[in-house]
Amino acid sequence: MSTLRSKVRELEHKYSAIKGVFNNIYIGVIMKKTTMKIISMSAVLAAALLSGAAIVLATGSGGNLPVTGQTTEYIEGDDGTYQAGTDFPSIRFCDNNDGTMTDNMTGLMWVKNANAIGTLHQSFDTFGIVDWVNLIFCTAGDGAVTWQEALTFVAGLNNGTYKCGVTPDYSDWRLPTINELETLINYQIRPQTWLTSQGFSNIPTINSSRYWSSTTFAPNTSWVLMADFSNQACVTLTSKDYCMVNVWPVRGPLQD
Known part of the structure; x- marks a missing residue:
């Protein structure tokens, strides 16, 4: 065990620069029967973490x-x-029959229409662009907008300018955090298939199923985390000024 501790301390010291930028990063130690294996970061991953090209989400306890x-x-x-x-x-989502869906696991309420801009408010999205950051072509009216436009649209939902098919006059809609978006993922099945089966509508096609979060990247706040449901499911960093991404408003107390 003393050898294990010394090896972990060595790895912690070696990657102290990363730990200084990203809080609560833990070096994994896997023990199986009498076999011990230290999981450390490669030089490539270390460089990616420091540059912001990759993020590791880790915890010391499952909670x-x-x-x-x-x-x-x-x-x-x-x-x-x-x-x-x-x-x-057993019943993950409840259709409230008012244009909203409630997640019985998190308590969050989502707009049922997962692409309200592209289906109900196309005039809001007047700009098409080649998203060179993510290599995706976005057309006017498809629902993909900049991060600032996403914030503007949600504000319009709150003041009644845009309805999104929601009948109650809620005024506390917001962009979800990246953790809240991740709660929508079932890793056994593609997000579009899973969420449609649960009652959501208008999930964008596989090549454009990406959603803005409200979570900015602290070392460089011109970048924002987004949930990309197009390649199974992943979280990526993208430019809030030069990328066009879909909007999925949420309301509730969860936030993290």
Whole structure:
């Protein structure tokens, strides 16, 4: 065990620069029976973390985190093996029949129409562009807008300018945090298929299913985290000024 501790201390010292930028980064130690394996970061990953090209989300304790939804084991030790976490509710989402959906796991309320701009308020989206950051072509009226436009649209939803098919006059809609967007993911199935089966409508096509979060990147606030549902599911950094991404308003207390 003393050898283990010294090795972990060595790794912590080696990557202290990363730990200085990203809080609560833990070096993983996997112990299985009598075999010990230290998981450390490669030089490439270290450089990516420091530059902001990659982010590691880690925790020292599982707490009450939900399951990922993954039930298939692809390699021993993955989340399909253990399926750790709190199970999804038997009825995950409730259709409120007023243009909103409530997540029974998180308590968050989402607009049922996952692309309200592209289907109900196309005149709001008047600009098409080649998104060179993400190599995606966006056309006027498809629902993909800049981050500032996303904030403006949500403000319009709150003051009644845009309805999004929602009948109650709620005035506390906002852009979701990146963690809130991640709660919509079931890693056993493609996000579009999963969310449509749960009652949401107008999930954008596979090549354009990306959503703005309200989570800016502290080392460089011209970048924002977005949820990309187009390639199964992932979180990426993107420019809030030069990228066009979809908007999915949420309301509720969860925020993290």
